[in-house]
Amino acid sequence: MLRTAFALMLLATPALATPEYILPTLFDVTGVEADDVLNIRAEPSANAEIIGTLAPDATDIEVVEEGFQGKSSWFRVNAGERSGWVSQNYLTPHYDVWKQDELPASLRCFGTEPFWNVKAESGNLTLSTPDAGDDTRPIQSILVSGYYLEPRRAVLAADMTLTATPEICSDGMSDQVYGMDAMLILHGEEPRLLSGCCTVQPRHDDTD
Incomplete structure (x- = not known):
């Protein structure tokens, strides 16, 4: 009985989440059709002005900030001399940018x-x-x-x-x-x- 209760207590205790990434870091565009582009918008909204685009195979895109509109997550990137927002759904993070006791080569x-x-x-x-x-x-x-x-x-x-x-x-x-x-x-x-x-x-x- 005690063993069962302990097991139930472990299941009820939330695990400490390991972060997938901490900003700023680098991302690659993913999930965009080969003949399409990923829009960069002036605000974190699908209705905001388009100020730039990313190619469907773009890599090493630096994301500096995360924003939200409702339940949608947006990432802030630089576009030319401005900064804008792209949908988080189409970016995949790198996991080797910030290594212990090292500096990124691109820093x-x-x-x-x-x-x-x-x-x-x-x-x-x-x-x-x-x-x-x-x-x-x-x-x-x-x-x-x-x-x-x-x-x-x-x-x-x-x-x-x-x-x-x-x-x-x-x-x-x-x-x-x-x-x-x-x-x-x-x-x-x-x-x-x-x-x-x-x-x-x-x-x-x-x-x-």
Whole structure:
């Protein structure tokens, strides 16, 4: 009798859900006919203005925010110089973007006033500015929160610290929206703090 009661108690206790994804992360278009497109709309609504489209085989689409209309789920993506919404029903998440103790290969952070961008590659953190060019420093440590799929990161390099925090962020230059807030601390005799945004959207060009 006690064993039966214990079994019933286990069935009645909700399991701790493992998140399928945490934004921002990358998705692929799925379930769209080969001769069709996935519409990007100005608002999370099937009746909103169409501001762009995604090809039926589009991959590596960064989703930065989730929104709802009734019971329908929508994802926010960037389209040109704007951001818009696509139906969640047609996007499938990647599961290998945010690995423990690693940085996504496509991660880059940037800001304005002054203009700067930073990226990690080959074990280094490289800061680029229009005035000073490239400043490359070896990465000493990558810190994570320890939560599964959590995007939050802190990167410690020689006299340089980069933090990336999941939070809606604007670059101040366009109507695009990003999913991570960035802070770059430059140590030394005259410490500086630079603020901006981060993205994991892969780039398909060689420009900074």
